[in-house]
Amino acid sequence: MLPARFDYVAASSVEEAIAAKAQGGDESRILAGGQSLLPMMKLRFATPANLIDINRIGGLDTIERHNGHLHIGALVRHADIAASGEVSGAVASAAPWIADPLVRNLGTMCGSVAHCDPEGDWNSVLLATGAEVIAQGPSGSRSIAIGDFVEDFFTNTLADDEMVVALHIPVPSGRSGGSYQKLERKVGDYATVGVAAHLELAGDGTISAAGVAMTSVAPINRKATGAEAVLVGNAPSAELFAEAGEAAAAAADPRDDVRGSARWKRRVVAAFTRRALAAAAEEAQA
Ligand SMILES: Cc1cc2nc3c(=O)[nH]c(=O)nc-3n(C[C@H](O)[C@H](O)[C@H](O)COP(=O)(O)OP(=O)(O)OC[C@H]3O[C@@H](n4cnc5c(N)ncnc54)[C@H](O)[C@@H]3O)c2cc1C
CATH class of the missing domain: 3.30.465.10 (Uridine Diphospho-n-acetylenolpyruvylglucosamine Reductase; domain 3)
Known part of the structure; x- marks a missing residue:
């Protein structure tokens, strides 16, 4: 399918892009890599009246x-x-x-x-x-x-x-590490389940800060705050990470779909949270 008609602006500065966006209101879209927007326009899921291409603006690639x-x-x-x-x-x-x-x-x-x-x-x-x-x-x-x-x-x-x-x-000043674990059906696919983990360690080796968030298992990417609470103040260990994994699985809200059942995806969240935390701890302790 071809996209609907649209006007095109190749902005040469951020100010020009913002002015064009202000003029077009909610009918305007920024065009960056086009890897999500253009397929949506071809399917007519998105029909912006104005496309503001930012690819010629200098200084945004650092x-x-x-x-x-x-x-x-x-x-x-x-x-x-x-x-x-x-x-x-x-x-x-x-x-x-x-x-x-x-x-x-x-x-x-x-x-x-x-x-x-x-x-x-x-x-x-x-x-x-x-x-x-x-x-x-x-x-x-x-x-x-x-x-x-x-x-x-x-x-x-x-x-x-x-x-x-x-x-x-x-960028934490002390010891820190992180990992992203992703299950995909084939190379290049979106996540069946993804888990990001970030850990910071105090001087005594206990976890001073923790971040855990999940992909494809809720209507938006979801932070597993229960898992984070399990981690903070404790020493990294396989048992602690297993407990955090269960807390993350409880916070997930996956759906049955072609990629698998909701029940199975919850188990993947638990396992991938454990793996992500173990990898994050290893990097922080190195
Ligand atoms: C085959 C395929 C496989 C993919 N697999 C994955 C995957 O496994 N994991 C994954 O995370 N993603 C995946 N993607 C999506 C890909 O990562 C896109 O690049 C990304 O989602 C959008 O980045 P973009 O620069 O292409 O944005 P665009 O397509 O240009 O824009 C996307 C949206 O963001 C808005 N936008 C873009 N830049 C700005 C800005 N600076 N300010 C305000 N609004 C802006 C646009 O207006 C539009 O609404 C896949 C895409 C394809 C085509």
């Missing part, structure tokens, strides 16, 4: 560490993250699991986050690490906690005249 966080610009592709020496923990672990090489070469992390697909992997990583979305509008930029950014499936809390310019992922 990955850098400053002020205690990792800055990932709006034009950083999944493949850039997979190849970057700046990333570690759950971010580095998840990057090679996003889609396939073709999609990774074009799709952006910010686009994936803005898309709010509950089967998308990045929003679980951002929930586990406590990341923030940097949105820019006509009157400046603001920082939105990822948990407040995702409103519902395929719905974010950006205003019509705002765009995402970057993501900020905290």
Whole structure:
């Protein structure tokens, strides 16, 4: 199928993109990698009147560490993250699991986050690490906690005249580690189940902070707060991680579908949470 008619703007600056978005209101869409938007337009699930292409804007493709966080610009592709020496923990672990090489070469992390697909992997990583979305509008930029950014499936809390310019992922100063575990039916598929884990260790080796979040097992990527509460203040161990796995499974709300039964997916959540936590602890202790 062909997309419906649309107007096209190739913005040369963030300001120009925001002005075009403000003018078009909710009929406008930012075009980044196009790996989710264009298929939706071809199927006519999305029929934006205006497409604002941000691919020619300079300075949005940087990955850098400053002020205690990792800055990932709006034009950083999944493949850039997979190849970057700046990333570690759950971010580095998840990057090679996003889609396939073709999609990774074009799709952006910010686009994936803005898309709010509950089967998308990045929003679980951002929930586990406590990341923030940097949105820019006509009157400046603001920082939105990822948990407040995702409103519902395929719905974010950006205003019509705002765009995402970057993501900020905290880089802990002490010992930390993370992992993303994904079950997929075949290479390049969306997750049947995905679990992101992030751990920080205190001087005595106990867990001082923990993040666990799940993909494809709820209407939005879901933080397993019960599992996080089980972990904090305790020493890492297989028994503790098994307990956290059960807490995560209890928080999951999967559906029966072609990928498997809800009951089975809950067991996968428990097992993958254990694995993700064990890998995160190993990295933190190294
Ligand atoms: C075959 C296939 C397999 C895939 N498998 C996976 C997978 O396993 N895991 C996974 O996580 N994803 C997967 N994806 C999705 C892929 O990761 C997309 O790249 C990603 O979802 C969107 O990024 P994009 O840059 O292509 O965004 P686009 O398609 O350009 O945009 C997506 C949406 O986000 C909005 N948007 C984009 N950038 C911004 C911005 N800066 N500010 C505000 N709004 C913005 C757009 O307006 C649109 O609504 C797959 C896609 C395909 C085609």
